[in-house]
Amino acid sequence: MSVRPNIAAMSGYVPGEQPQAGKFIKLNTNENPYPPSPKVTQAIQSALEGGLIKYPDPVATSFRNRAAEVYGVEPDWILCGNGSDDVLTILTRAFVSEGQLLRLPYPSYILYRTLAEIQGAKYEEVRFAEDWSLPDTFIVPKGNLKLAFLPCPNSPSGTVLSPERVLRIAERLPCPLVVDEAYADFADQNCTELVKRNKKIMVSRTLSKSYGLAGLRFGFLIAQPEMIEQFLKVKDSYNCDALSIAGATAAIDDQDWLQENRSKVLATRQRMSGDLEQLGFSVVPSQANFVWCTHTERPVQPIYEELKKNRVLIRYMNYADWGDGLRISVGTDEQVDACIGLLKSM
Numbered sequence: 001m002s003v004r005p006n007i008a009a010m011s012g013y014v015p016g017e018q019p020q021a022g023k024f025i026k027l028n029t030n031e032n033p034y035p036p037s038p039k040v041t042q043a044i045q046s047a048l049e050g051g052l053i054k055y056p057d058p059v060a061t062s063f064r065n066r067a068a069e070v071y072g073v074e075p076d077w078i079l080c081g082n083g084s085d086d087v088l089t090i091l092t093r094a095f096v097s098e099g100q101l102l103r104l105p106y107p108s109y110i111l112y113r114t115l116a117e118i119q120g121a122k123y124e125e126v127r128f129a130e131d132w133s134l135p136d137t138f139i140v141p142k143g144n145l146k147l148a149f150l151p152c153p154n155s156p157s158g159t160v161l162s163p164e165r166v167l168r169i170a171e172r173l174p175c176p177l178v179v180d181e182a183y184a185d186f187a188d189q190n191c192t193e194l195v196k197r198n199k200k201i202m203v204s205r206t207l208s209k210s211y212g213l214a215g216l217r218f219g220f221l222i223a224q225p226e227m228i229e230q231f232l233k234v235k236d237s238y239n240c241d242a243l244s245i246a247g248a249t250a251a252i253d254d255q256d257w258l259q260e261n262r263s264k265v266l267a268t269r270q271r272m273s274g275d276l277e278q279l280g281f282s283v284v285p286s287q288a289n290f291v292w293c294t295h296t297e298r299p300v301q302p303i304y305e306e307l308k309k310n311r312v313l314i315r316y317m318n319y320a321d322w323g324d325g326l327r328i329s330v331g332t333d334e335q336v337d338a339c340i341g342l343l344k345s346m
C-alpha cells in the first residue's frame with residue numbers, strides 16, 4: 001500500500017506547540033490573549049439549543065452578509081472556510097496542478113510549502129531583503145507559475161508591504177496573488193480595497209487572531225464573484241459547521257469589540273518592543289500581534305529554552321540560509337511583564 005510519492009516524501013506541517021498539560025504563559029502561536037466578544041458565546045449557545053440535526057448552510061450566508069457590509073462588497077465576494085488554512089488549501093487546489101509552480105516569499109508562513117507539496121507542485125521562494133522589503137524577482141514571469149502567496153503582515157517579521165506596492169506586484173505578476181491578511185486587523189493599512197481593482201488579487205482573513213477565536217476555526221476570502229464561484233466548486237460541501245457559523249457571524253458583527261481589543265494589543269506591542277530593545281534585542285517594527293527579534297550579542301536559542309523552563313513559551317525559529325530569531329506574541333500586560341521580567345533576570 002503506498003500513498004502518492006509526493007505525500008510519502010513530505011514531512012508535513014508542524015504547528016507551534018500547544019501544551020495540554022501544566023500552566024504555561026503561551027506567547028508562541030499568536031493567539032489573542034483576550035476572550036472573544038460575549039456575543040459569540042451567546043450565539044453558539046442558541047445555535048446549540050436549536051439542535052444540530054440538520055446540515056449547516058453550505059455557504060454560511062449569515063456570515064457572508066455581515067462580512068460584506070463590513071468590507072463594502074456584495075455577499076458573493078466572500079468565501080468562508082474552516083479557518084483561513086482551509087481557504088488557502090482551496091485556492092491551491094483550484095489553481096495549481098501537479099508539477100506546476102507556486103511562488104512564496106522567504107522567510108514566511110511554512111504552511112504554504114506544505115500545500116504545494118500535497119498538491120505535488122513545486123514552490124519557489126523569493127528571499128526578503130535585509131530590511132524585509134520584497135525584491136522584484138517576485139514578479140518575474142516563469143512557465144508553469146500558477147499562484148503566489150504574500151502574507152501581509154508577514155510572519156515571522158510582522159512587516160507589511162504598502163497596498164500600492166502590492167497592487168504593482170499583482171499587475172506585473174503573471175498569476176493570481178493571494179494576500180494572506182491573517183494579521184491585518186493589527187496593521188495600519190490593508191489590501192481589501194485592491195480586490196475591487198484587480199481580480200488577480202484575493203485577500204484571505206481569519207477570526208483566529210484578531211477576534212480571539214483560534215479554537216472556533218473560521219476564516220474567509222474576499223475575491224471577485226467570478227473567482228468565488230469557482231472556489232465554491234472546490235471546497236467541501238459543508239466546510240463550516242453550524243456552531244462556527246453562528247459564532248463567526250456574532251464575532252464579525254461586534255466591530256466595537258474588535259477595535260477595543262486592537263487598541264489594547266497595539267499598546268502592549270509598543271511597550272513590549274521598547275522593553276526588548278532596552279534588553280539588547282534588535283526588534284523589527286511590527287504591524288502584527290507579535291514581534292520578531294534577534295539579540296545583538298547573544299545567541300537566542302538558549303533564551304527560548306530558559307524561558308520554557310520557566311513556563312513561558314515563545315517561538316524559536318531557525319530558517320535555513322537566513323538565520324534564527326524569536327517570535328513573541330503580544331499577550332496581556334501581565335503575561336508580557338512576566339516574560340520581560342524573566343529576560344531581565346537572565
Ligand SMILES: *Cc1c(COP(=O)(O)O)cnc(C)c1O
Pocket residue numbers: 082083084085086109151155180182205206207208209214217218219
Ligand atoms: C495563523 C495564520 C493563518 C491561519 O490561521 P487559521 O487559524 O487557519 O485561520 C494564516 N496565515 C498566517 C500567516 C497565519 O499566521
